[in-house]
Ligand code: SF4
């Protein structure tokens with residue numbers, strides 16, 4: 001089975017355009033999870049895809065996280081949560 005680290009390597013081999021398209025697809029999915037998450041709603045945050053792009057400048061309180069239910073989490077074989085407050089998957093991996 002592939003690991004997040006292997007998927008990350010594959011992502012790095014994509015062209016700029018392909019990577020951008022993938023990020024857009026994942027952001028659309030994220031909207032249904034982060035966008036509806038109790039830690040996100042009502043904070044005024046508009047950014048998404050914290051698993052890829054890192055912490056929110058706005059979200060500070062962890063009130064629950066829907067990442068473990070998100071298809072992107074499964075697609076990328078990620079294994080962390082609270083990307084908006086704890087950092088991107090890459091950052092959380094580096095802390096292990
Ligand atoms: S990363 Fe998790 S806690 Fe943060 S907004 Fe997304 S689903 Fe909610």
Ligand code: SF4
Pocket residue numbers: 026029030031033034048049050051052066067068070071072073083
């Ligand atoms: S894993 Fe979390 S941060 Fe990443 S796309 Fe899904 S809901 Fe958004």
